[in-house]
Structure formats: C-alpha cells, structure tokens
Amino acid sequence: MADEIIGKIKRKYMAHFIDAAEPGATTPSYVRLGTDLEEYNVEMNANVETKRNILGDSVTSIDGYEPQSSVEPYYAVAGDALFERLQKIADERLTLDDLKTTVVEVHLWEEGSTTGTFVAYKEDAIIEVVSYGGDTAGYQIPFNLHHVGNRVKGVFDIATKTFTSDSEE
Amino acid sequence: MNIIELVKQILTDCPLVSDLSGEINIDYTENNPVSFGLYPIGDQLIKEDILGNQERQHNFVLYAVFQSFNDYDRLANSTFLLNLAYYLEHAATGQEIEVTIDNKTVSGKLTKLSSANGMLYGYQDGTLSGPVTYQIQIYAEYHIESEGF
Numbered sequence: 001m002a003d004e005i006i007g008k009i010k011r012k013y014m015a016h017f018i019d020a021a022e023p024g025a026t027t028p029s030y031v032r033l034g035t036d037l038e039e040y041n042v043e044m045n046a047n048v049e050t051k052r053n054i055l056g057d058s059v060t061s062i063d064g065y066e067p068q069s070s071v072e073p074y075y076a077v078a079g080d081a082l083f084e085r086l087q088k089i090a091d092e093r094l095t096l097d098d099l100k101t102t103v104v105e106v107h108l109w110e111e112g113s114t115t116g117t118f119v120a121y122k123e124d125a126i127i128e129v130v131s132y133g134g135d136t137a138g139y140q141i142p143f144n145l146h147h148v149g150n151r152v153k154g155v156f157d158i159a160t161k162t163f164t165s166d167s168e169e
Numbered sequence: 170m171n172i173i174e175l176v177k178q179i180l181t182d183c184p185l186v187s188d189l190s191g192e193i194n195i196d197y198t199e200n201n202p203v204s205f206g207l208y209p210i211g212d213q214l215i216k217e218d219i220l221g222n223q224e225r226q227h228n229f230v231l232y233a234v235f236q237s238f239n240d241y242d243r244l245a246n247s248t249f250l251l252n253l254a255y256y257l258e259h260a261a262t263g264q265e266i267e268v269t270i271d272n273k274t275v276s277g278k279l280t281k282l283s284s285a286n287g288m289l290y291g292y293q294d295g296t297l298s299g300p301v302t303y304q305i306q307i308y309a310e311y312h313i314e315s316e317g318f
Binding site for chain 1: 220221315
C-alpha cells in the first residue's frame with residue numbers, strides 16, 4: 001500500500017472477499033465483493049438474553065452471533081467465477097455442502113508483516129441464492145451469506161488473493 | 170478522451186448529423202442552417218459503490234439550427250430529433266474514456282446515452298420562416314473505476 005491511512009477510514013479499505021471455487025477445490029478463488037453495492041453490511045445478529053434476577057436487576061448477556069450479509073444487487077458478468085458458482089446453485093438447486101464457501105474480511109488499513117499483505121479474518125460461510133432475474137438494468141442473482149464460524153485470523157495477499165492464517169506463518 | 174469529447178465524437182459520427190453537417194461545435198452555433206452546437210451543462214455523481222467506483226452523468230443540450238419555410242421542413246426537423254433520440258439509445262457500447270482527478274487519471278466507460286425534451290427552442294429573426302433553433306437534451310451516463318484497491 002502506498003499511502004498511510006490516517007483518520008476516518010474510507011469504506012473501500014474494508015474489503016470483503018468470497019471464495020468462488022467449487023467446494024472441494026484444491027485452491028480457493030477469491031473474488032472481491034462490492035461492485036454495484038452502494039452499501040454492504042455484515043449483520044451480527046447477536047443472541048441477546050436478558051434476565052431479571054430476584055433483586056429486580058436485569059442482566060443482559062450475549063452468548064453468540066449469527067452473522068449474515070446480503071449482496072444485492074449482484075449483476076451477473078459473463079465469465080466471472082462467482083457468477084458461474086451462483087448460476088450453478090440456481091440451475092441445479094444445490095443444497096447442503098454444495099453451498100459451502102469461505103469469506104475473508106481484509107483490513108486494508110492494517111498492513112501485515114510482509115509487503116502487500118493485510119490483516120484479515122477468514123470464516124466459513126453458506127451461500128443462499130435469494131432470487132434470480134431482475135429488471136432491464138441487467139441479469140441479477142442477489143444472494144445472502146450466512147457466516148457459520150471457524151473464524152481464523154491471518155493475512156491476505158492482495159496481489160495473489162491468498163489467505164494465510166497466523167498459525168501457518 | 171473525456172466524456173465531452175466522446176459525446177461530440179459520437180454525434181459527429183452519427184449518420185443523421187453527418188448527412189446534414191460535417192461538424193459539431195462546442196458552446197456555439199452558427200446563425201445559418203444547418204449548424205449544430207453541443208453545450209455541456211454539468212456533471213453529477215449518480216452513485217458510488219463501496220469499492221469507490223462511480224456512476225456519473227454528464228448532461229448536454231444539443232442545439233440545431235434548421236430552416237423552417239413550411240410544415241414540411243418543420244416535420245423533417247422534428248423527425249430528425251426523434252431519429253436522433255432512437256440512435257442515441259443504442260450508441261453507448263462501452264466506449265472508453267479517461268477521467269483526471271487531482272492529477273490522477275482513471276479509466277471509465279460510457280454506459281448509456283439517453284435524451285429528452287427535443288423540441289423547437291426559438292426563432293432566429295423573430296419569424297418562423299427564417300432559421301429556427303431546435304434543442305434536445307442529452308444525458309451521458311458513464312462508469313469510472315476506483316483508483317487503487
């Protein structure tokens with residue numbers, strides 16, 4: 001990265017990648033999300049439990065998260081690896097393990113130990129194709145990503161689009 | 170080539186225009202028919218995605234000075250505007266442009282051309298039988314790539 005990030009961080013420096021390779025592929029094929037998305041949020045969906053004890057005080061605890069994000073709109077681009085994965089899910093009505101993938105969140109404001117790498121978190125996820133079709137603006141396949149855990153910290157090489165966990169370094 | 174140069178080029182290459190006149194002026198029209206003047210009237214950001222890519226729109230007014238002796242002429246003039254509107258709808262084919270912001274040049278492409286309000290705009294000599302000016306507003310939508318990341 002050429003410039004040091006100071007102050008308010010631009011949205012583009014929080015990068016979201018999804019592995020577009022088929023489940024079982026030997027090497028992942030990470031594709032960056034964000035084209036045509038004016039907004040993209042990972043909703044944490046915390047499991048919040050509030051109890052009131054015998055003293056009348058309320059106690060709130062969070063015992064987990066069910067993170068989920070929505071990629072809408074997603075315009076299909078011929079030849080794009082992610083489009084082909086999504087189209088296959090829609091065409092063949094894939095379920096269960098065929099929907100597995102991984103997502104990587106890359107902190108582009110936080111450089112890793114080697115040049116061109118950045119702090120990143122990888123997590124398993126499930127692809128849910130919501131619908132396909134759309135209006136005359138183009139063929140759309142909006143989809144949801146359900147983060148299912150196995151979150152690992154590491155670094156992401158932005159040039160080769162490869163993730164290396166801290167335990168592998 | 171920036172968006173203004175590109176739209177001027179597309180209009181110059183349009184057979185409807187080139188059959189009548191060899192050139193498109195910028196911010197200028199001659200008094201005698203046939204003359205075309207392309208007037209850029211501003212640029213606006215339509216939307217920006219989270220990667221920093223922008224969809225922008227540049228607006229133009231094309232003024233055309235035609236003759237207007239009789240209804241036949243005026244029908245031909247209005248038909249010209251109608252045919253030009255149809256032509257523009259299919260003229261955007263991803264032509265590349267360059268955008269320079271803060272001395273950084275980024276690439277972009279034309280995504281859509283559309284038009285509106287094609288109509289008689291005014292008389293030259295205070296009479297409908299002299300040269301008259303028609304206008305058509307042209308909207309050029311284009312996409313520019315985020316620099317870096």
